[in-house]
Amino acid sequence: MRIAFASEDKMGLNGEVSAHFGRCPYYTFLEVEDGKVKKWEVLDNPYYENHVPGKVPEFINSQRANVMIAGGMGPRAIDFFDGFGIEAVTGAFGKIEDVLNAYLRGELRGAGGCHHDHPDSCGGH
16 A cells, blocks of 8 residues: 655654645655555655646656545545545644554545535535
8 A cells, every 4th residue: 555645844754744735845655564664755745836736636646646645635636536546534633653553543534535426415516
């Protein structure tokens, strides 16, 4: 499993999760196997200075991630990630290692994409 984190710094597992997936300065990518981190890397957000809707999900997909964890993201972004088969997880805050462990224990769940075919449960749009 390859998990991407929106991150505020380049400190890897000791870094902080960013409140916003698209406007964070970095992304931390973790290779996780059997519940253990095998390796990690931190990449600059290529769209940090020029946030363009849809570009970050494309970038995360190009890095072969299958999970994206951040403090928050809007429903349109969640739809983009869903379109790539990437689980979008929101509501995360704190140290990346702590958030990873909570995710692996099942305490953080993905925010399902809204396909707008159920207007009664999706804010009516």
